[in-house]
Amino acid sequence: MTLTDLKSAARKAAFAARRSAFAAGQGAAADLLAAHLAPHAGKPLAGYMPMRTEIDPLPAMAAHRGPVCVPVIMGKGQPLRFRQWTPGCAMVEGEFGAFIPASGEWIEPEVLIVPLVGWDSRGFRLGYGGGFYDRTLEGLRARRPTLAIGFAFAAQELPEVPIEPTDQRLDAMVTEQGARFFA
Template sequence: MTSADIKAAARKAAFARRKAAFAQGPGAAPARLTQVLAPHAGRPLAGYMPMRTELDPLPAMAAHAGPVGVPVIPGPAQALTFRAWHPGAEMIAGEFGALIPAAGDWITPEVLIVPLLAFDRRGFRLGYGGGFYDRTLEALRAARPTLAIGYAFAAQEVDHVPIEATDQPLDLIVTDREVIAF
């Protein structure tokens, strides 16, 4: 079995676990995420617009005291860029159907809330396979300290995420049950 086959099978299983967890609701995850972000007031934050069964970071993003952006995919195999967002911002469909602000300044985040399909206790995440967050974190971390916070249901934890040399680890994971630091 190739690395691509292993990751494809892991993604399929992870989607099913996340869907089941989503049906149970977010629990304490939104309050935990807001609490984790509080010491980073003033620092530029990037969140994401939730899709399908992703855990919704919007309440924590709206509560952040500082600039907030959401990812924009500029093209295949590129790092993400981030456009300023605020509650009530006019949104349009971007790549892969993710909503992005129709207009606004570009920001360079120092703290990122990262969506994922699965995570492990080493701090690795299984994403959707495009490598966008890995490229983005690598570039941001090369320029300045950057905090990457995975946001997931506890049910998305697995024993071992299959990784490659380009996979970037997370610094924290916030779930409906706990905050895990690496």
């Protein structure tokens, strides 16, 4: 089986787990995420606008004491850029249906809440397959320390995410069951 086949099978399993977990509710996940982010007050934070059955980081983003931004896809094969977000700001539909601020300052985050399809106990994440976060994290981490915090349902944990050399490891994972840290 090829790496592409392995990732496809892992995505299918993780999407099914996420749908079931989403139906059950997110519980205290946003509160746990906000508590995990509290020591990073003042640092630029990148969150994301939840789509479909993704776990919702918006309450934690709104509680952050510091600038908050969300990703903007600039094009295939390019790293993400991040535009300032505030609760209630004007939003427009961006690539893949994700909402982005209609205007605002471009911000380089130091802390990122990273969406994902699946994750494993080693700290690797399975994304949607475009490589946007891996490319972005690699670039940010080359310039300065950058913290990547995965945010998902505990049910999205996989036995092992199939990885390749370009995959970036998460520093921590926050679910409705708590936080895990990776070395």
